[in-house]
Amino acid sequence: MTVQVLTEDEYIEAGTAEHAVEMMFRSTRLAQESSVAEYMRAVARRVKLWNGQKIRVGAARLFLRDLARKGLILYEVDADE
Numbered sequence: 001m002t003v004q005v006l007t008e009d010e011y012i013e014a015g016t017a018e019h020a021v022e023m024m025f026r027s028t029r030l031a032q033e034s035s036v037a038e039y040m041r042a043v044a045r046r047v048k049l050w051n052g053q054k055i056r057v058g059a060a061r062l063f064l065r066d067l068a069r070k071g072l073i074l075y076e077v078d079a080d081e
Contacts, residue, residue: 001015001016001077001078001079002014002015002077002078003015003016003019003020003064003075003076003077003078004074004075004076004077004078005020005024005073005074005075006073006074006075007024007072007073009027010027012024012027016060017059017060017061017063017064017077018036018060020060020064021036021039021040021060021063021064022036024039025039036060040055040057040060040063041057043055043063043067044056044057044063047067047070047072051070053070054066055067055070061077
């Protein structure tokens with residue numbers, strides 16, 4: 001399986017949604033969060049403040065799916081590999 005994420009700053013290709021979110025967390029320039037879970041909560045908080053939309057943070061795949069549905073990233077899973 002390949003997970004592909006395109007943000008405004010980068011293209012990420014990872015084996016799992018969890019790894020993709022970890023890569024997003026590690027590439028954050030001003031990372032104040034100490035963990036991936038904290039990073040997801042912080043992003044969800046910012047999205048809520050910016051446009052009132054809710055982002056789920058219980059699982060990496062849901063986090064990515066919600067960001068994509070809100071038009072904030074492009075997210076694709078290729079399960080055929």
